[in-house]
Ligand code: B16
């Protein structure tokens with residue numbers, strides 16, 4: 588029986604990838620190379636420092652650890668200037684009715700995100716009342732595909748992984764959910780998220796009973 592739903596943030600609740608793209612492109616251009624949408628796709632679910640290391644490698648640029656910290660900070664300041672302008676109109680379609688339905692059924696809810704900006708984004712979107720537990724990039728020592736972020740969320744919600752669904756848009760996140768023993772639901776492209784028991788295009792019209800039935804059928 589499902590007692591909890593744990594949501595990744597970027598790409599599941601809201602599309603912040605477009606703001607990450609602007610900020611990474613600005614940094615890359617400043618360093619003298621281009622940053623494409625294809626590169627941006629590869630950064631989904633990847634932590635800030637791991638993302639920076641990838642961006643620098645794509646540009647063939649080497650920097651000291653100190654310089655990397657300064658560059659990551661600079662990128663984050665540009666990114667934050669965009670997310671601080673977000674409001675609830677940016678919540679992805681169908682998310683709010685689904686959260687309302689879960690709350691009415693007494694299902695516990697948490698955020699499990701690689702983003703250190705997760706609490707700011709949740710506040711901007713006016714969703715704090717739904718998420719008493721937010722495990723973000725500052726609360727874990729190992730990044731997805733390690734399941735730490737979701738295991739911490741389950742532990743704080745006082746539920747077991749086998750009683751919980753994880754919603755994720757990134758391959759590394761689905762891997763984390765599977766290795767943690769959760770019911771993994773991919774949000775997005777089945778070609779990328781094929782390892783998930785169930786893949787949904789989004790939350791519009793989604794019903795927990797139907798989803799639970801599909802998940803149970805998939806694990807049988
Ligand atoms: P920050 P998620 C991830 O969030 C993003 O998908 C990824 O692109 C980003 O680099 C990462 O958060 C770190 O974000 O720089 O804000 O700490 O999908 O795990 O919610």
Ligand code: MG
Nearest residue numbers: 595597598756
């Ligand atoms: Mg994500």
